[in-house]
Amino acid sequence: MAQLLKIEDCVSRYEQDVFRYTGQYIRLKKERWNRVKINWESEKNSNLTDDILEETKPPKKWWQRKAEPSETEPTEPINKTYTPITLTALKKNFKEELYNFQLKWASATIREQSRISNRVRNHSFLRYMLMDLPDNYLVLYKPIVRLKKAETQLDVIIIGPDSIQAIVQMNANEQETIHPTQGRFWEIERKGEKNRIISPVSAVQRMNYFIESIIDQASSEMKFTYTILAENSYINRSNIPPYIQVVDKSVYEQWSDQLKRQPSPIKYKQLKAAKTLLDHCVTTSYLRPEWESAQEPWQQIDVD
Numbered sequence: 001m002a003q004l005l006k007i008e009d010c011v012s013r014y015e016q017d018v019f020r021y022t023g024q025y026i027r028l029k030k031e032r033w034n035r036v037k038i039n040w041e042s043e044k045n046s047n048l049t050d051d052i053l054e055e056t057k058p059p060k061k062w063w064q065r066k067a068e069p070s071e072t073e074p075t076e077p078i079n080k081t082y083t084p085i086t087l088t089a090l091k092k093n094f095k096e097e098l099y100n101f102q103l104k105w106a107s108a109t110i111r112e113q114s115r116i117s118n119r120v121r122n123h124s125f126l127r128y129m130l131m132d133l134p135d136n137y138l139v140l141y142k143p144i145v146r147l148k149k150a151e152t153q154l155d156v157i158i159i160g161p162d163s164i165q166a167i168v169q170m171n172a173n174e175q176e177t178i179h180p181t182q183g184r185f186w187e188i189e190r191k192g193e194k195n196r197i198i199s200p201v202s203a204v205q206r207m208n209y210f211i212e213s214i215i216d217q218a219s220s221e222m223k224f225t226y227t228i229l230a231e232n233s234y235i236n237r238s239n240i241p242p243y244i245q246v247v248d249k250s251v252y253e254q255w256s257d258q259l260k261r262q263p264s265p266i267k268y269k270q271l272k273a274a275k276t277l278l279d280h281c282v283t284t285s286y287l288r289p290e291w292e293s294a295q296e297p298w299q300q301i302d303v304d
Helices: 018-056 087-105 124-132 201-214 252-260 268-279
Strands: 003-007 138-141 144-147 150-153 156-159 163-169 177-179 185-190 193-198 223-230 244-248
Touching (some): 003 018, 003 124, 003 268, 018 087, 018 268, 087 124, 124 138, 124 156, 138 268, 144 201, 156 268, 163 201, 201 223, 201 268, 244 252
Parallel strands (some): 003 138, 163 223, 223 244
Antiparallel strands (some): 138 156, 156 163
16 A cells, blocks of 8 residues: 655645654554454454354253344344454455545644545545555655745656656546647547547646756656556547656556556655655644544554
């Protein structure tokens, strides 16, 4: 699960010390998963033992059996904690828990916090990055940055061990074909009907200018990639600058699989690049009313 360093202009623990918190996240995740799995296996074995004992009990005589409650007789509600039946279901629940934990780390510190909209919480591509990509990817989701006293909002930046990938996502539906032009607007076609949308090239250029203004590609030893992403539709590849990679429905699965296959661990140059990017991000936050709030259920140590 990729690490979420920044959401828009939210305060983030990673801004305080990205070198510390990236390693701490991986350690806490591993410790929590070990506890969750052990508890699940213990409860599963306990339930199995109870079932065996129940089956070996001799049947009660008819005069020992408790009468069935009548329809009008009140019964106590049964409150049971849901326990996943399979290991796959347990992993899914764990990922959901960790996803919410990451949103907290990327929007609050011990003393400050920021608000996250439901639109961001439920964004499908954000969930994909945090739940499907490996831990060695670091994500900045639509950060607001400052460069030469001007503030602007970017799209998505994924920092890998050896690369920085800037992604502009297009919100196109299935069965739509996008036709790029050299102008400010592109055409989007569906069943013979054409409409205009704003060209994403300007957003890519904005990210290109920002990243290469603060990070030198040669000295950082990081590869820069700029991507227009339309996972649900098709893009005609004409009239697109050669330095921009196009990922549409025809190659999305291949692109996604390649991202997931990243064996390298987190590297110092990667964290250094992340710190440089975070140093130029804008933060809007407010003091927490009671910053001695309770710890996470799986976080039994001081994480500040």
